[in-house]
Amino acid sequence: MDAAWRGGVGCSPVCLDLRVGLEQSPPARHELLDRSAATKAMTDAEAKILEAKVTQVSEENRRLAEMIAHLYGRDIAPLGLGLEGSISPPTQPRPASPLAGKKRARESMETANSCDANSNRQKSGGTADAENLATDEGSCRRIKVSGVCRRIDPSDTSLVVKDGYQWRKYGQKVTRDNPSPRAYFRCAFAPSCPVKKKVQRSAEDSSVLVATYEGEHNHPCPSRAGELPCSISVNSSVTLDLSKNGGAVQVVETEGTAAAPPDLKEVCREVASPGFRSALVEQMASALTRDPKFTGALAAAILQKLPDY
DNA sequence: CGTATTTGACCAGCGC
DNA sequence: GCGCTGGTCAAATACG
Numbered sequence: 001m002d003a004a005w006r007g008g009v010g011c012s013p014v015c016l017d018l019r020v021g022l023e024q025s026p027p028a029r030h031e032l033l034d035r036s037a038a039t040k041a042m043t044d045a046e047a048k049i050l051e052a053k054v055t056q057v058s059e060e061n062r063r064l065a066e067m068i069a070h071l072y073g074r075d076i077a078p079l080g081l082g083l084e085g086s087i088s089p090p091t092q093p094r095p096a097s098p099l100a101g102k103k104r105a106r107e108s109m110e111t112a113n114s115c116d117a118n119s120n121r122q123k124s125g126g127t128a129d130a131e132n133l134a135t136d137e138g139s140c141r142r143i144k145v146s147g148v149c150r151r152i153d154p155s156d157t158s159l160v161v162k163d164g165y166q167w168r169k170y171g172q173k174v175t176r177d178n179p180s181p182r183a184y185f186r187c188a189f190a191p192s193c194p195v196k197k198k199v200q201r202s203a204e205d206s207s208v209l210v211a212t213y214e215g216e217h218n219h220p221c222p223s224r225a226g227e228l229p230c231s232i233s234v235n236s237s238v239t240l241d242l243s244k245n246g247g248a249v250q251v252v253e254t255e256g257t258a259a260a261p262p263d264l265k266e267v268c269r270e271v272a273s274p275g276f277r278s279a280l281v282e283q284m285a286s287a288l289t290r291d292p293k294f295t296g297a298l299a300a301a302i303l304q305k306l307p308d309y
Numbered sequence: 310c311g312t313a314t315t316t317g318a319c320c321a322g323c324g325c
Numbered sequence: 326g327c328g329c330t331g332g333t334c335a336a337a338t339a340c341g
Binding site for chain 1: 329333334
Binding site: 168169170171172188 | 313314315316
């Protein structure tokens with residue numbers, strides 16, 4: 001278990017990144033409405049319906065985040081990064097300059113769902129921002145985008161997020177909205193693997209590294225396969241994946257279900273159910289006790305606490 | 310000497 | 326068309 005795993009943000013072993021659905025900060029909501037207005041004439045009634053949907057999705061975001069926070073016995077709201085836009089208040093600092101808006105516009109192009117099926121999914125609130133889906137010039141090829149944050153030693157300048165995969169750095173850039181440089185990595189384990197990773201210190205807290213993953217690995221994790229708690233199915237179509245992105249909770253659709261988006265409310269109910277909780281605890285406990293590193297460390301810790309004979 | 314990292318240059322997208 | 330910005334390339338450099 002590495003330091004990053006132990007010392008995740010807020011000391012939580014998993015960094016929750018469940019920005020489900022739409023951004024909820026007021027500027028984003030207005031942007032959404034503006035975009036819709038630009039594409040077609042929208043009546044006030046339609047705008048109100050859309051806004052009601054946004055409010056509903058935001059409320060579902062909040063409830064889901066609360067449930068998961070409760071699941072892990074700590075409040076994850078202050079993390080801000082992993083859950084920004086879902087449970088943090090709408091006063092979340094956002095770049096206000098028009099240039100920042102330009103950047104966001106492009107990012108929204110990357111992550112927005114431009115084809116009908118995907119936009120339907122977003123409207124229904126079934127899309128987790130933890131795996132924003134990007135499209136490729138209308139081809140509807142989906143690229144998984146997810147974010148992970150890790151707490152690190154502030155003096156550590158390596159910008160390395162240990163997640164079990166091998167990465168090759170191919171660039172570094174200072175971005176406009178953050179004085180810390182952003183590092184660009186490609187998966188080095190398999191040359192054909194399309195996954196990219198961006199790592200940057202948080203602008204608010206320099207001890208937090210924010211890693212953004214794009215794409216999906218087309219190979220097994222080289223160092224962690226079969227070692228750590230990996231995933232647990234919430235229902236037939238959704239899996240909470242703990243094996244990816246260094247343990248970030250990631251909502252992953254089961255293959256072949258893209259056309260039939262999961263019902264988020266149903267997912268929430270299952271996550272909150274005692275059966276799910278006990279199954280999750282069992283899986284985690286089982287995986288930990290199978291891990292020789294964990295048992296060794298546990299034995300060492302116990303020995304330290306025992307009086308010397 | 311081979312490989313990984315660094316870093317300045319270049320390119321593309323976007324708004325004005 | 327221009328300027329700004331993020332992302333990528335590739336030569337130079339560092340390292341084992």
